[in-house]
Every structure is written in structure tokens, then in C-alpha cells.
Amino acid sequence: MLLLSLLAILVLVGVLVYRQVALIAASSIVIVAWLLLGVVAPALYSAWLVVPLVAILLVLNIGPIRRVVLSKPVFSILKKTMPPISATERDALEAGTTWWEKQLFSGKPDWNEFAQISLPQLTADEQSFLDNEVSELCSMLDEWDIHNNRKDLPPEAWQYLKEKKFFGLIIPKEYGGRDFSPYAQSRIMSKIASRSGTAAVTAMVPNSLGPGELLVKYGTEEQRQRWLPGLANGTEIPCFGLTGPEAGSDAGSIPDVGIVCKGEHEGQEVIGLKLTFNKRWITLAPVATVVGLAFKLHDPEGLLGDPNKKEYGITCALIPANHPGVDIGKRHNPGSPFMNGPIFGNDVFIPIDWIIGGAAMAGKGWRMLIECLGAGRGVSLPALSTASGEMNYRLVGAYARIRRQFNTEVGKFEGVQEATAEIAASGYTLEAMRQFVTKGLETGAPSVMTAMAKYHATEMMRQSVEHSMDIVGGRAIQNGPRNFLIASYISVPVAITVEGANILTRSLMIFGQGAMRCHPFLFEEMQAMEMSDAGAALKKFDRLFISHLGHVANNMLRTKLLGFLGGRFSSVPANADDFSRRWYQRINQLSAALASMSDIALAVLGGNLKRRELLSARLGDVHSQLFIACAILKFHSAHPRTRAEDAHAEYAVNRAIYLAQEALKDFANNFPVRWLARTIKFLAMPCGYVVRKPHDDLIRELGDLIMEENPVRQMLSHYLYISxxxxxxxxxxxxxYQTLLSLGPVWHAFLKARNTGKLQGATLQEQAEDAAAKNIIQPQDVARVVDYDARRFDCLQTDAFDKL
Structure with missing residues (x-):
């Protein structure tokens, strides 16, 4: 009876932990249950059981005792092992906001909150701009001519960009801008990119990391009035100097300096800065009229008002490009002919009020930049990637049907379908991510979410382009005005490099920031450890730590239960249908496992986890893929159910969950404490897997669908400029392709007859006429067959040039 009573107590404790009952209430319930069960099992009243129970309850519930016995030793150990947070790291961690990614990291996503998320919609003005101004711009552009002849946009395109306020999409209307939503900005950049990556980069830079966004968020009213109207109407062209020869991804280490001093400006002595800088890879620099600049600010004489503060850290200023001493060098060649070049300056004096936000924002530049990088990471680069993925879907799917080998459409070969299925799923996923991420950006600037978007969108673009090149083959590698893939191929290195290199983004940022920003207690605990008042620090840490322990216990229990049940019976959104229900439950299972493994990794490795990038990157992959899976399910639920839509969503979400699962396995397989890793891996995935790779039947289905004018192809094409x-x-x-579709079964009937030797004639014209005479096709179809064959042959040709 004693064993049954103890088992009942353990089950009760498990239920209380799972339900996250408050500590005092849970302790009271355990005491009452213990007393009641002691009636039938008197051994529960024995000292060897009661004394440990009382000791545990006292330690957990009495603050002064808990702090001495539990929290203080842990506090001391962590304070020694955890590295201090630098000012730069603090700014990065505190910048921006969090959104749905925080729910996924918690281990227990609130699906009621998720159900309330609706995907973004365009306003009438935004839709009109897309349908008219953007389409008109696209009609002016020829990427081959831009790349190989002009090395620049045509003058009429530059003028149109300025006149129609393409550079002022984020600027409020009161300053002459368009004040479009993040979703509208993404759609605009994506449609332009489907026609010209050069034009898209040119348009996106003023609307992402640049003076415009910094001025809107942080500028003084005087600065806004001075610069924003010109930036909106294109009379001012901005660039932003951040990257230098010795500071790329590690932008916090920039060596460029500004020394506070007195100098002469417009005939008067003023307090200002003497700047020395060397920037490179600065987009729009060669044509810029105004330069945003990031540098480290020093005030050796205390002229800013604080005699004890000499080092202010990273600061941002705005400088006219023609200001004395500013030297914009020759153009770089980043592979795509958008304007890009270096900026130099030595002892350039500017007044103090040219700091963005004025002297009050001195030293706050890194936080400003981190928050503003969200536009580039969450809007612009994913928009370019989405355009590429959707264009690959449309054109490679069409080409795979036009191109024939061995008397078969190449898209019918299963080896090709393995690649086209990936292209199809990537196009669908990229659009789902774009809409979900831009919805999140409406709430603020979630830095973790935008890092996920930047890395995974550009990597998906890379893989989609590589699959496309593989399928199209020699037709894709021969450069010339006929090549419809080469521009995307050339743009891949730019996409994976800018706004934080992909390796850095994956290995450091996603989990590094995610663990701090998305964990409910970790960042505050680290802040407590840095407090100067030891007593107050311990009290704050104690309060957080006891809650943290409850969080860990809850997630460990959830991991165990959801692992054995495969996520079944866990909560899902109220509007979940039969397609999505099981996927949401699998997300619950892996979310709990992510939370548990993250806490274990932090507890065991402490600050060393920051340096164990192979491990932290895998946890970041789990987090990211769960976010992507949610984006896919939200996107799928926003459309009428069709088999084509279900097939794309099933492959895409299956792939995301599978990649999350594999990342979790790889993390556990490489965790240094082997027994602990095996235990958690078994609890999270007792069957060894949550899902398997997409089935071959689904691969074949997507391989067929991408060659058809299916509802998903039509939907994705809606976001592109189609010539x-x-x-x-x-x-x-x-x-x-459209000519082939218009023929319907006629072309297939003709080919079948020709390939089986039923037709006479030396030319295709003669063979088509013979087919009509034999009632294989209709007489009116002869000209259509001949016309299509001419188009088909022309479509397969590659460009040839005179000898150089």
C-alpha cells in the first residue's frame, strides 16, 4: 500500500507540474493528499519520509531558506561560469521585439493566440501601386541589357523610381512618402525582382537599412523635415556605411571613429565630431547624395556634458555626400550591376547635431542598427528569395514539360521529379514565410524571427536555383539574353552574404539571440547576475530561478508525455482541420523537446554554449523549422482546399518537421554528456522519429503538378511580373508553354503517331498534314502544331556570340 500511495503522490505531482499550478497551491495540495493517503498507508507518517518532504517544501516555499540553500549556490556558480554581457551584446539582445517564435521556444505554444493571427492584406493604394507603377517599372527593364551593356539601370528607370516614390515606401505620408506596410514592401520588391534583381536591390536599400528608416524612428523633427521629403521624392539618394575592411559580420568591431571636439561649421565654432572612416561594399554609394555612417564615438574632453564618460560606443550620423572630406570611391563589382562602392574620410568635421537623433542618441547606434536591420532581414532579402523561388516554380516547371528526352517530357523522370518537388515546395514555403513574417513585422521588429527569415529564405533560394540549374542543364549555364536562370544564379552569393553572412546568422544569431530573447527567464537571470547590489541581485535571481525550475520541470514532463504519445491529445488551434491537426501536435512535441534540450544545454555548458556553434546552430535549426512549419499551416488555412494546395503544403510542412527532427537528433548525438543526451533523445522521440521524409508518391505528385497550370502555380504567379x-x-x-497548353491532347496525339511510325513525310509540316489526313488531328490543328514546334525548338536554343 505504501508503494501505491507514493506512486499516487508522484502522479499528483506530475499533474500539478504539467498544469503549472502555483508553487504554494501545489505544495498545499501535496500536503493534503499526503495526510489523506496516510490514513490507508500509515508508513507515510514515518520520519524517514516526512522529514525529507518537509525539508523540500520548506526550501521551495520559504524565500530566505530557499535563497541560502538553493539559489545562492547556483547564483555563485553561474556568476563565475557565465561570460559577462558586453554593451554591444546587451544592445543586440534588448533591441527589437518577439512574436510567435517566443511561443515556440517556450515548449507550450499558445494556439489560441496563433488562431487570432490573420495574414496581411494590401490596402487599395498598395494594390494599385503594384498593379500600375510596379508593372510599368518592370516593363522598362531588360536584365540582360542592364547586366551586360549598360552596367546600370536605364535612365528612364532611375527617373521613374524617383518620380513614383519607390525610394519612399517606408516614409510617412506627412513627409511625402507612401507609408506602405511591410507586406506591401515585400510584394513590391518581389515583383520587381521577378523582372530585375538589379532594380530590386536599387529600390530596396533606401527602404531597409538606411537613413530613411533611421530618421523615421530616431531622427529629430528638424532632421526629418530636412531629409525625409527629399528621400521620399528621390531628389536625395541615400546609402549607409556600416561594413569596412575589418568589420563585416562583426559590425560591432568597426574601427571607424568620431572624436568629439570643437571646429568650424558655416563660419561658426561649434561642438562637433572629427570622423575618420573606411567603408566598403556600400550599396548606392556611387550615386548617393546623403551618407549614413556608423562609427565609434569618443569624447576625451567631456564636451557632451559627462566628464566621466569618454567612450560612447557605436553612433550613427547623416552626412551630405558632397561634404568636404567625404570621398566616394570607384564602383565595386558585386556580380550584379547595382550601384555599390567604398566611402572614405579622414578627419572629416561635422556638427554634433548631424548625429541621427541629435546628441541625445550618441552611443545608441548599435541598438538603432539592430532594430533597423529587421527590414533588410525580414522584408527585402526574403522578398528577393521568394521571387526567385516562385519564378523557378513557374519557368522550370514549364521547361520540364516543353523539353523532351527519350520521347518523354523530362519532368516525368523520377530523378527530375525529386528536384522539381523541392522547387515546388520551396516556392510554396517562401510565400508562406513571407506572409507570416511580414505579419509579425507589423507588431514591431522581432530580431530572432527576421534572422530566421533571412537565413532560411536565402538558403532555400540557393537550393531552388541549384535544382533549377540541374534540370535545365546546358541551357542554363550558357549566358545570353535567352537565359532565364543566370540572373538568379548570380544573385545567390549576394543574398547569402549581405545583412549578416548566413554562417554567422545560423551559428550565432538565431539561437544566440533566440535563447535570450525567447526564453521566459534566462535574460533576466543574467541581468540579475550583473546587478551591483548583491542582496537585491540574489532576491531577483531567486524569484526568477524558482520559476525557471518550474518551467524546466513542466517541459521535461511535456517532452516525456508528448514523446510517448507522438503529440496526440495535445492542444491545437480551435480552427485546425483534419489536414493540420496532426502537424500542430507534432509541433507541440518538438517544441517541448526544444525547450527541454535548450535548458539542459544551458545548464550543462553555460557560457561555453556560445562557442559550441555546431550545437547551438542545430537548436536554432529546430526553432526555425518549427516557425516555418507554422507559417506553412497558417498559409494553407488561408486558402480554399484543393488537392494541389494540400499536396504542396503536405510536402512543405513534412520537410520542415523532418528537418527539425533531424537537427534535434544531431544535437543529441553530439552533446558532450552522452547519457543525458540519450535520455532526452529517447524521451523526445521514443520511436526514433516524429516524421519520415516525404513519400515517393508525394514527390511524383508534385513533380507532375509543377508542369501543370494548377491552382498553386496560378496563385504564386500572381505575385510575379510575367512576360x-x-x-x-x-x-x-x-x-x-501556354501554346503547348492550348494544344491540349493534340500535340501528344501527334507525337505518339510520329514516334510509332504511323506518319509519312520528311518535314514536320508534311507529317502534320499526314496526321490530319489520317484523322489523328484535325485539319485546323496542322498550323498550330507547326507553330508550336517552331516555338519549342526556339525555346531550347542557347545564345551564341562572335569570337572575341
């Missing part, structure tokens, strides 16, 4: 010009690189494939 039907048979002399255009993309338009040639598109018009040929």
Missing part, C-alpha cells in the same frame, strides 16, 4: 513576349528570356518559355 509573354516571345523575345524575352522568361517570356519565351512562358509563351511556348
Amino acid at each position: 509573354h513576349d516571345p523575345l524575352d528570356a522568361a517570356g519565351r518559355v512562358e509563351s511556348t
Whole structure:
């Protein structure tokens, strides 16, 4: 009876932990249950059981005792092992906001909150701009001509960008801008990118990391009035100097300096800065009229008002490009001919009020930059990637049907379908991510979410382009005005490099920031350890630590239960349907495992986890893929159910969950405390897997669908600029494909007859006429067959040039 009573107590404790009952209430319930069970099992009243129970309850519930016995030893150990947070790291961690990614990191996502999220919609003005101004701009652009002849946008395109306020999308209307939403900005950049990556980069930079966004958020009213109207109407062209020869991804280490001093400006002596800087890879620098600049600010004479403060840290200023001493060098060649170049300056004096936000914002530049990087990471670069993924879907799917080998459409070969299925799923996923992420940006600037978006969108673009090149083959590697893939291929290195290199983003940022920003207690605990008042620090830490212990216990229990049940019976959104229910439950299972493994890793490795990038990157992958899976499910639920939509969503979400699962396995397999890793891995995935790779049947289905005018292809095409010009690189494939579709079964019937030797004639014209005479096709179809064959042959050709 004693064993049964103890088992009942353990089950009760498990239920209380799982339900997250408050500590005092839970302790009271345990005491009452103990007393009641002691009636039937008197051994529960024995001292060897009661004394430990009382001791545990006293330690957990009595603050002064808990602090001495539990919290203080842990506090002391962590204070010695955890590295201090630098000012730069603190700014990065405190910058921005969090959104749904925090729920996933908690181990227990609030699906009621998720159900309330609706995907973004365009306003009438935004839709009109896309349909008219953006389409008009795209009609002016020829990427081959831009790349190989002009090395720049045509003058009429530059003028149109300025006149129609493409550079002022984020600027409020009171300053002459368009004040468009993040979703509208993404859609605009994506549509431009589907026509010209050069034009898209040119348009995106003023609307992402640049003076415009910094001025809107942090500038003084005088600075806004001075600069924003010109930035909005294109009379001012901005660039922003952040990266230098010795500071790329580690932007916090920039050597560029500004020394506070007195100097002469417009005939008067004023307090200002003497700047020395060397910047490179600065987009729009060669044509900029105003330069944003990041540098480290020093005030050796205390002229800013604080005689005890000499080092202010990273600061941002705004400088006219023609200001004396500012030297904009020759152009770089980043592979794509958007304007890009270096900026130099030595002892350039500027007044103090040229600091963005004025002297009050001195030293606050890094936080400003971290928050503003969200636009580039969450809007611009994913928009370029989405355009590439969706164009690959449309054009490679069409080409795979036009191109035939061994008397079969190449898209019918299963080896090709393995690649086209990935292209199809990536196009679908990228659009789902774009809409989910830009919805999150409406709430603020979630730094972890935008890092996820930047890394995974650009990596998906890389893989989609590589699959596309593999399928199209020699037709894709021969450069020329016919090549519809080469521009995307060339742009891949730019996408994975800028706004934080992908290796850095994955290995340091996603989990490094995610653990701090998304964990409910960790960052505050580290802040407590840095407090100067030891008594207050311990009290704050104690309060957080006891809650943290409850959080860990809850997630460990959830990991165990959800692992054995495969997530079944766990909560899902109220509007979940039969398609999504099990996927949400699998997300619950892996979310709990992520939370448990993260806490274990932090407890065991402490500050060393920051340096164990192989491990932390895998936890970041789990977090990211769960976020992507949620984006896919939200996107799927926003459309009418069709088999095509279900197939794309099933493959995409299956792939995301599978990648999360594999990252979790790899983390456990490489965790240094082997027995602990094996235990958690078994609890999280007792069957060895949560999902398997997408089935071959689904691969074949997507491989067929990408060649058809299916609902998903039509939907994704809605976000692009589609040319039907048979002399255009993309338009040639598109018009040929549409001609093939218009033939319906006629072309197949003709080919079948020709391949089986039923037709007479030396030319295709003669064979088509013979097919009509034999009632294989209709007489009116002869000209259509001949026309399509001419288009088909032309579509397969590559460019040839005179000898150099």
C-alpha cells in the first residue's frame, strides 16, 4: 500500500507540474493528499519520509531558506561560469521585439493566440501601386541589357523610381512618402525582382537599412523635415556605411571613429565630431547624395556634458555626400550591376547635431542598427528569395514539360521529379514565410524571427536555383539574353552574404539571440547576475530561478508525455482541420523537446554554449523549422482546399518537421554528456522519429503538378511580373508553354503517331498534314502544331556570340 500511495503522490505531482499550478497551491495540495493517503498507508507518517518532504517544501516555499540553500549556490556558480554581457551584446539582445517564435521556444505554444493571427492584406493604394507603377517599372527593364551593356539601370528607370516614390515606401505620408506596410514592401520588391534583381536591390536599400528608416524612428523633427521629403521624392539618394575592411559580420568591431571636439561649421565654432572612416561594399554609394555612417564615438574632453564618460560606443550620423572630406570611391563589382562602392574620410568635421537623433542618441547606434536591420532581414532579402523561388516554380516547371528526352517530357523522370518537388515546395514555403513574417513585422521588429527569415529564405533560394540549374542543364549555364536562370544564379552569393553572412546568422544569431530573447527567464537571470547590489541581485535571481525550475520541470514532463504519445491529445488551434491537426501536435512535441534540450544545454555548458556553434546552430535549426512549419499551416488555412494546395503544403510542412527532427537528433548525438543526451533523445522521440521524409508518391505528385497550370502555380504567379513576349528570356518559355497548353491532347496525339511510325513525310509540316489526313488531328490543328514546334525548338536554343 505504501508503494501505491507514493506512486499516487508522484502522479499528483506530475499533474500539478504539467498544469503549472502555483508553487504554494501545489505544495498545499501535496500536503493534503499526503495526510489523506496516510490514513490507508500509515508508513507515510514515518520520519524517514516526512522529514525529507518537509525539508523540500520548506526550501521551495520559504524565500530566505530557499535563497541560502538553493539559489545562492547556483547564483555563485553561474556568476563565475557565465561570460559577462558586453554593451554591444546587451544592445543586440534588448533591441527589437518577439512574436510567435517566443511561443515556440517556450515548449507550450499558445494556439489560441496563433488562431487570432490573420495574414496581411494590401490596402487599395498598395494594390494599385503594384498593379500600375510596379508593372510599368518592370516593363522598362531588360536584365540582360542592364547586366551586360549598360552596367546600370536605364535612365528612364532611375527617373521613374524617383518620380513614383519607390525610394519612399517606408516614409510617412506627412513627409511625402507612401507609408506602405511591410507586406506591401515585400510584394513590391518581389515583383520587381521577378523582372530585375538589379532594380530590386536599387529600390530596396533606401527602404531597409538606411537613413530613411533611421530618421523615421530616431531622427529629430528638424532632421526629418530636412531629409525625409527629399528621400521620399528621390531628389536625395541615400546609402549607409556600416561594413569596412575589418568589420563585416562583426559590425560591432568597426574601427571607424568620431572624436568629439570643437571646429568650424558655416563660419561658426561649434561642438562637433572629427570622423575618420573606411567603408566598403556600400550599396548606392556611387550615386548617393546623403551618407549614413556608423562609427565609434569618443569624447576625451567631456564636451557632451559627462566628464566621466569618454567612450560612447557605436553612433550613427547623416552626412551630405558632397561634404568636404567625404570621398566616394570607384564602383565595386558585386556580380550584379547595382550601384555599390567604398566611402572614405579622414578627419572629416561635422556638427554634433548631424548625429541621427541629435546628441541625445550618441552611443545608441548599435541598438538603432539592430532594430533597423529587421527590414533588410525580414522584408527585402526574403522578398528577393521568394521571387526567385516562385519564378523557378513557374519557368522550370514549364521547361520540364516543353523539353523532351527519350520521347518523354523530362519532368516525368523520377530523378527530375525529386528536384522539381523541392522547387515546388520551396516556392510554396517562401510565400508562406513571407506572409507570416511580414505579419509579425507589423507588431514591431522581432530580431530572432527576421534572422530566421533571412537565413532560411536565402538558403532555400540557393537550393531552388541549384535544382533549377540541374534540370535545365546546358541551357542554363550558357549566358545570353535567352537565359532565364543566370540572373538568379548570380544573385545567390549576394543574398547569402549581405545583412549578416548566413554562417554567422545560423551559428550565432538565431539561437544566440533566440535563447535570450525567447526564453521566459534566462535574460533576466543574467541581468540579475550583473546587478551591483548583491542582496537585491540574489532576491531577483531567486524569484526568477524558482520559476525557471518550474518551467524546466513542466517541459521535461511535456517532452516525456508528448514523446510517448507522438503529440496526440495535445492542444491545437480551435480552427485546425483534419489536414493540420496532426502537424500542430507534432509541433507541440518538438517544441517541448526544444525547450527541454535548450535548458539542459544551458545548464550543462553555460557560457561555453556560445562557442559550441555546431550545437547551438542545430537548436536554432529546430526553432526555425518549427516557425516555418507554422507559417506553412497558417498559409494553407488561408486558402480554399484543393488537392494541389494540400499536396504542396503536405510536402512543405513534412520537410520542415523532418528537418527539425533531424537537427534535434544531431544535437543529441553530439552533446558532450552522452547519457543525458540519450535520455532526452529517447524521451523526445521514443520511436526514433516524429516524421519520415516525404513519400515517393508525394514527390511524383508534385513533380507532375509543377508542369501543370494548377491552382498553386496560378496563385504564386500572381505575385510575379510575367512576360509573354516571345523575345524575352522568361517570356519565351512562358509563351511556348501556354501554346503547348492550348494544344491540349493534340500535340501528344501527334507525337505518339510520329514516334510509332504511323506518319509519312520528311518535314514536320508534311507529317502534320499526314496526321490530319489520317484523322489523328484535325485539319485546323496542322498550323498550330507547326507553330508550336517552331516555338519549342526556339525555346531550347542557347545564345551564341562572335569570337572575341
